[in-house]
Amino acid sequence: MKLLEERIKKDGKALGKTVLKVDSFINHQVDSEFMDALGKDFAEHFKEYGITKVFTIESSGIAPALMTAKYLDVPMVILKKQTSKILNGKVYQTRVTSFTKGTSYELTLYQDYIDQNDKVLLIxxxxxxxxxxxxxxxxxxxxxxxxxxxxxxxxxxFQKGRKRLEDAGYYVYSQARVGRLDKDLIEFLPEDAPVLEGVDEQELLDK
Structure with a gap:
């Protein structure tokens, strides 16, 4: 998506081989009109998929997910990050490890907000x-x-996430594909570029 690529070039900051700061318009200060445009693009891309709910993980994905849900006219569900197991209430939980932050959390979804007939779009x-x-x-x-x-x-x-998801059978649409990062360097790949093998984030940090 050229709109996002151009905004990253203008306001994003590459701090090294793995870190791209976009906090001025995505995940700290949020540009609401820009999020609306991104949500509209997602909704247009997935409009024929029969989506019944849009899911996201707190908190940086909430803004684009909400806009996507608005244009698809479906509810948005936020998956919560819990530091410990919830013992009250009927929930689904799984442990997720963040390599970037070096922390783990319990990703939590209340059973009331999903059923077996749902077709979910994750943003x-x-x-x-x-x-x-x-x-x-x-x-x-x-x-x-x-x-x-x-x-x-x-x-x-350049990391292994997309290949991992596609190998698991999931369809992935990315609005901006960064092929290379380094200090003050951001290179993009076209959406239809072949999926790279990718490397683990720790391998990049160790280099």
């Missing part, structure tokens, strides 16, 4: 190693529902 801001998306997929699978598609704002194509 997230970044795709790197795919840990969060795979965690979400486990919850959706446990409920009996279908993870019909995954929409990503920014894909780090």
């Amino acid at each position: 997230d801001d970044f795709l790197a190693n795919g840990e969060a998306a795979m965690g979400a997929s486990r919850l959706i699978k446990e409920s009996g529902a279908d993870l019909t598609g995954i929409g990503i704002l920014i894909e780090k194509s």
Whole structure:
């Protein structure tokens, strides 16, 4: 999506081989009109998929997910990050490890907000190693529902997330595919570029 690529070029900051800061318009200060445009694009892309709910993981994916849900005219569900098991209430939970932050959390979904007939579109801001998306997929699978598609704002194509998700059978649409990052360097791939093998984030940090 050229609109997102141009905004990243204008306001994004590459701090190294793995870190791309977009906090001025996506995940700290949020440009609402821009989020509306991204949500409209996701909705247009997935309009024929029979989506019944849009899911996202708190908190950076909430804005684009909400706009996507608005244009698809379906509810949005936020998967919560819990530091410990919830013992009250009927929930699905799975442990997710963030390589970037070096932390783990329990990804949590209340059973009331999904059923086996749902066709779910997962929206997230970044795709790197795919840990969060795979965690979400486990919850959706446990409920009996279908993870019909995954929409990503920014894909780090040099990491293994997209291949991991596609190997698991999931369809991924990324609005911006970053093929290479380095300090003050951001290179993009076209959406139809071949999926790269990718490397683990820790391997890049160790280089």
